[in-house]
Amino acid sequence: MDKSRLLGQYQPEAIQDFRAVPRNLADEAGYFLEIQTLNAFERMFTAAQSAGVNLRIVSAIRSFERQKTIWENKWYGRTLTNGINLAEAHFSDTEKAERILLYSAMPGTSRHHWGSDFDLNSVEPEYFQSPEGLSVLSWLENHAREFGFARPYTPKNSTRPDGYEDEPWHWSYLPVSIPMLEQYLKLINYSDLQGFAGASLAASLRIIPRFVAGLSPDCLAATL
Numbered sequence: 001m002d003k004s005r006l007l008g009q010y011q012p013e014a015i016q017d018f019r020a021v022p023r024n025l026a027d028e029a030g031y032f033l034e035i036q037t038l039n040a041f042e043r044m045f046t047a048a049q050s051a052g053v054n055l056r057i058v059s060a061i062r063s064f065e066r067q068k069t070i071w072e073n074k075w076y077g078r079t080l081t082n083g084i085n086l087a088e089a090h091f092s093d094t095e096k097a098e099r100i101l102l103y104s105a106m107p108g109t110s111r112h113h114w115g116s117d118f119d120l121n122s123v124e125p126e127y128f129q130s131p132e133g134l135s136v137l138s139w140l141e142n143h144a145r146e147f148g149f150a151r152p153y154t155p156k157n158s159t160r161p162d163g164y165e166d167e168p169w170h171w172s173y174l175p176v177s178i179p180m181l182e183q184y185l186k187l188i189n190y191s192d193l194q195g196f197a198g199a200s201l202a203a204s205l206r207i208i209p210r211f212v213a214g215l216s217p218d219c220l221a222a223t224l
């Protein structure tokens, strides 16, 4: 496995087993997914539709560069982080990073680099408390596993004590993501994480065990 593939350092169009997501499965054009992931998603999409549940992809593959833009927009206060402008607040760099890490990954550490992971319907927690969001999530929780999908970022508890907050929108195709995770944990170390604001904090923040491996048990082990 090439490290650049694990770190998102590529153009999605140039990766042989990535495919463009058909427009009817997504909220906009231009997304890519790994081909087995996309095929399994299309099967799940059709089954959901027969049950009256509408799924749409709202984020799929993100490159290192895209993740760097998201991260640095928060770091430099160009976008708000949970309502706060981090450039104007008087936080240490470590505190700034911890606040971004509630929902956003450091570049080079996102599962969105792998082609196996995507976000469904909305990235707003409130949507998943609405009647529509609740019924979508309930259908997925009952059926996604039949198609190979699981949620990495379940609510935190004793089995997932650390990592990002609960992300009911984020789903992962386990036949692809479990081997990617194994390769990541074997090959990537902190010297590979550089080229963005706050990169030097990755080791002291223990980004790899806390966030890359801070997953639901379903996403940590080959239990298919």
Ligand SMILES: [Zn+2]
Binding pocket: 059, 112, 118, 119, 169, 170, 171
């Ligand atoms: Zn996501």
